[in-house]
Amino acid sequence: MSSLSPTTPQDTRDRILDAAESLFVEHGFDGTSMRMITSAANANLAAVNYHFGSKDALVQAVFRRRLTVLNEERLAVLDRLEVEAGGAPLKPSRIVEAFFGTALRMAADTEHGGRTFMRLLARTYSEPNAFVRQFLAEEYAEVMDRFLGALFTALPDVPRTEIMWRFHFMTGSLAFAISGLGGLYELADVSAVDDDPQRLLPRLMSFMLGGLRAALPDLPPPCAND
Amino acid sequence: MSSLSPTTPQDTRDRILDAAESLFVEHGFDGTSMRMITSAANANLAAVNYHFGSKDALVQAVFRRRLTVLNEERLAVLDRLEVEAGGAPLKPSRIVEAFFGTALRMAADTEHGGRTFMRLLARTYSEPNAFVRQFLAEEYAEVMDRFLGALFTALPDVPRTEIMWRFHFMTGSLAFAISGLGGLYELADVSAVDDDPQRLLPRLMSFMLGGLRAALPDLPPPCAND
DNA sequence: GTATGATTCAAACAAACGTTTGAACTGCAA
DNA sequence: TTGCAGTTCAAACGTTTGTTTGAATCATAC
Known part of the structure; x- marks a missing residue:
């Protein structure tokens, strides 16, 4: 079964969304960098662009x-x-x-x-x-x-x-x-x-x-x- | 008398404050760059750091x-x-x-x-x-x-x-x-x-x-x- | 005129930004 | 095993960021 992934509990996509949500509250959109998001989500820097396309698209998501x-x-x-x-x-x-x-x-x-x-x-x-x-x-x-x-x-x-x-x-x-x-x-x-x-x-x-x-x-x- | 300066009506300091005020409303603090501010104020890029010390100090001012x-x-x-x-x-x-x-x-x-x-x-x-x-x-x-x-x-x-x-x-x-x-x-x-x-x-x-x-x-x- | 302090200027600085790339790795089907 | 999408990864891309520098310019006082 795949419910227990090796590295982290949930899907990378969801971890990014959660991390972005929290960081946006704390630092605002412009004050939150992709590097802050991906490292908080334990994901690679390129993951945001892979899963969402761009930072703006992530905000919308x-x-x-x-x-x-x-x-x-x-x-x-x-x-x-x-x-x-x-x-x-x-x-x-x-x-x-x-x-x-x-x-x-x-x-x-x-x-x-x-x-x-x-x-x-x-x-x-x-x-x-x-x-x-x-x-x-x-x-x-x-x-x-x-x-x-x-x-x-x-x-x-x-x-x-x-x-x-x-x-x-x-x-x-x-x-x-x-x-x-x-x-x-x-x-x-x-x-x-x-x-x-x-x-x-x-x-x-x-x-x-x-x-x-x-x-x-x-x-x-x-x-x-x- | 010095009330009519050669280049622009008011003092550079005040022009920067006015420009920053308007731009901060429109784009937020992080969304407003020093270059946006100084060009809107018809001032040199270095003017903000000369008159206020830093961008943060300008925000406070x-x-x-x-x-x-x-x-x-x-x-x-x-x-x-x-x-x-x-x-x-x-x-x-x-x-x-x-x-x-x-x-x-x-x-x-x-x-x-x-x-x-x-x-x-x-x-x-x-x-x-x-x-x-x-x-x-x-x-x-x-x-x-x-x-x-x-x-x-x-x-x-x-x-x-x-x-x-x-x-x-x-x-x-x-x-x-x-x-x-x-x-x-x-x-x-x-x-x-x-x-x-x-x-x-x-x-x-x-x-x-x-x-x-x-x-x-x-x-x-x-x-x-x- | 000439010296002085305040201001402006073009140019450069290192750092951080969002994004892209191509290779490496993963899990599953044939 | 081989093949193939889906995903992750380190590294680099070109821009833009805030800040600094040293020379040029200004206004004023001697």
Whole structure:
């Protein structure tokens, strides 16, 4: 049987994907060299180009491996909700939970690499790299369409522009929730702060729903004169 | 008089800072080479090392130039509020406005480079680069201490852990607000969406305050058994 | 004018980058 | 055994990276 390869547990391809995923989180795409990846994966330098073709193709493969699963899961949850509702509009809290809860549950999974990947994804939302942006936009197209549409019908009295902005704000909250408190709270005795992933989702959900349901702002007229 | 230099309007040092700021937003730190910077600034390749010492030192200079101003402004606003209140606890909305409103007003300033810089800053929150993180943590230490402290006394009944998380979530919302809707809303006819910077602050404020004032979540017990 | 300190310049540096190459090695079929 | 894909390997490819150098140029003061 071939399940126990002589040198290392898994396939070279998978070891490269895992190593790249971790290193991208830590050092970014440009800050991670092929030599760092292949030596962390116990593979030869040429292995990346052999299995993936190029570094850019490897980056795409790292994302596709997990992002497809995540977004299919999100759509499946939304499908289920809509079937259960039987044509009636969904509760906004259910929609929000389907989108962001699915992501946060994946981020809480430390065993199958979900945590590492979600950190990478959160960090990549604000990545300037052109072809990564393009790739993410394509991967997200259907999901965004479905979820925004669901929110539009769930909140018919709220202007769609407002819903889109609030969805955008919620995405920012999610990204920071996944990244953790590590960044700027050094002196505030961050070690004493509860960061149990089990409790992160309820915390994030109550914040998001409070923001989503907040009274609409008084907007200044379209063309202010200063 | 020396205000009109022969070759270019401003000082070489400032031209380099401006060029670096813009290029860092677009391509990231590692994706921006010294040659890109110096040619965009109409300066010699050696100019960066002459004026700043190294590329890393240039990155720090780019941040320090504006971040010091931003955080001093934030502290000044908070000082003013506390003097006006005369010892009474501040309204949370005022504290939030002082911190995030100041940032968003700077981000709306397109003439003095505030917009470019705030985009860079928003993008850098989730930057893995080690020495940039360290630098940001030091620059933010006092501001975080003051503002979190103000919120702690303004909301004595809310657990401090909850306040810190919600402040973190708000920071994420701010970062995405500054970055704009450009990323993932391609198909949702993003061109038809109102993104007037004048109206972004009220939008963000109502979302944030809704989230900050939301009912506290039901948290699962500290040590769940699964 | 001439000396002085600050700045700019073209050119080169070693190191690291992503990628390619051709030979060596592997496991399995004939 | 021989043959043949699939995979791994050490070595080198040409570029690009950040940095350094020493001479040239500038502005200012004596």
